[in-house]
Amino acid sequence: MSTSVPLIVRLLSSSVSVANRAGKIVRDVMSKGELGIIEKGKDDYQTEADRSAQRCIIASLSAQYPKLNIIGEEDNPDNEGDVPSDWIVLESDKDVLSLECPVALKSVKEEDIVVWVDPLDGTSEYTQGALMLKRDPWERWKMYLTHPFISMKWYFSLLQSKYGFLEHVTVLIGISVNEKPVAGVIHQPYYKNLVGSEKKMGRTIWGLQEVGVGGYTPAPPPDSLVITTTRSHSNPVVEQALSVMNASQILRVGGAGYKVLQLLEGKASVYVFASSGCKKWDTCAPEAVLNAAGGKLTDILGNFYKYGASVSHPNKTGVLAAVNDELHSYALSRIPQELKEALSNK
Ligand SMILES: Nc1ncnc2c1ncn2[C@@H]1O[C@H](COP(=O)(O)O)[C@@H](O)[C@H]1OP(=O)(O)O
Numbered sequence: 001m002s003t004s005v006p007l008i009v010r011l012l013s014s015s016v017s018v019a020n021r022a023g024k025i026v027r028d029v030m031s032k033g034e035l036g037i038i039e040k041g042k043d044d045y046q047t048e049a050d051r052s053a054q055r056c057i058i059a060s061l062s063a064q065y066p067k068l069n070i071i072g073e074e075d076n077p078d079n080e081g082d083v084p085s086d087w088i089v090l091e092s093d094k095d096v097l098s099l100e101c102p103v104a105l106k107s108v109k110e111e112d113i114v115v116w117v118d119p120l121d122g123t124s125e126y127t128q129g130a131l132m133l134k135r136d137p138w139e140r141w142k143m144y145l146t147h148p149f150i151s152m153k154w155y156f157s158l159l160q161s162k163y164g165f166l167e168h169v170t171v172l173i174g175i176s177v178n179e180k181p182v183a184g185v186i187h188q189p190y191y192k193n194l195v196g197s198e199k200k201m202g203r204t205i206w207g208l209q210e211v212g213v214g215g216y217t218p219a220p221p222p223d224s225l226v227i228t229t230t231r232s233h234s235n236p237v238v239e240q241a242l243s244v245m246n247a248s249q250i251l252r253v254g255g256a257g258y259k260v261l262q263l264l265e266g267k268a269s270v271y272v273f274a275s276s277g278c279k280k281w282d283t284c285a286p287e288a289v290l291n292a293a294g295g296k297l298t299d300i301l302g303n304f305y306k307y308g309a310s311v312s313h314p315n316k317t318g319v320l321a322a323v324n325d326e327l328h329s330y331a332l333s334r335i336p337q338e339l340k341e342a343l344s345n346k
């Protein structure tokens with residue numbers, strides 16, 4: 001690899017390749033069927049896929065960029081021991097490697113960068129997806145009975161969805177410089193592609209400040225206001241913020257990465273989540289990609305999150321994102337002052 005290519009571009013191209021590998025790990029864990037679910041807190045779970053994908057990403061990036069500060073979601077209980085050699089990815093995506101680096105980022109050094117890693121965004125949807133892979137209804141029912149957190153209502157919505165919500169799962173790698181997200185990768189392991197006549201699983205979307213985005217076909221926002229929001233972490237305040245928007249449609253999907261994909265692909269125009277719960281690794285990559293596509297992501301008060309190494313991890317004051325400034329301003333103007341105060345005083 002040419003070292004004359006600026007660091008940010010090299011790191012983004014490495015991140016694209018490693019996200020592909022992590023996505024394969026996510027699919028492999030699911031195919032084996034041993035999810036190894038651990039409860040981290042209320043509505044907060046980790047699986048073998050979260051743990052393994054994070055080990056793959058961190059080991060691959062730190063092997064090539066040893067001075068990077070990488071912060072991953074998972075406290076890995078199985079961090080000890082060697083990472084399997086086929087999880088260490090040293091290749092980089094050729095197309096991204098040939099991008100022109102923005103002038104402002106040309107002299108960035110490893111020490112100036114913080115990488116935020118969410119090895120599997122949409123863990124709820126991932127674990128629920130496992131159920132749908134059980135073909136035998138009796139096996140599926142037995143698995144449901146032992147599943148730690150699927151309500152009866154969810155079980156029936158899953159059955160209706162036929163394939164579950166695996167498409168909502170993403171792998172997120174966000175690159176920040178001077179506390180701002182400047183580049184990012186959103187990999188979707190269960191996206192179904194048709195390349196020629198061949199079926200291929202997974203796709204990888206990237207964004208780089210001032211350069212643009214790749215890996216998908218951008219589409220204009222819907223004609224009317226379509227909002228995307230949580231399907232697994234709602235509460236009365238989240239619902240209140242949705243009800244004041246005057247939306248023509250509300251889409252309830254999993255994962256911060258997937259919701260931003262919906263904005264990028266013209267399925268929704270605004271992402272509203274008036275609650276804590278998301279963390280810096282949930283929003284860094286999506287914010288970077290959305291910015292590169294001309295959108296905006298802030299908290300519910302309209303303030304940008306900071307992504308420096310010493311910031312606190314929770315995005316306490318929620319998420320408000322839109323495909324452009326105008327829609328962001330509109331959505332922000334609809335949020336009642338009491339709601340903003342209630343969230344910031346929590
Ligand atoms: N209460 C919560 N506890 C843990 N993680 C949360 C919570 N709320 C949101 N998240 C994280 O933010 C993502 C987006 O939220 P939602 O899907 O509810 O819109 C979730 O997929 C989850 O990331 P992860 O799956 O990586 O743990």
Ligand SMILES: [Mg+2]
Pocket residue numbers: 044045046073123
């Ligand atoms: Mg999690």
Ligand SMILES: [Mg+2]
Pocket residue numbers: 118120121122256281282
């Ligand atoms: Mg997440």
Ligand SMILES: [Mg+2]
Pocket residue numbers: 050073118119120121122123
């Ligand atoms: Mg995660």
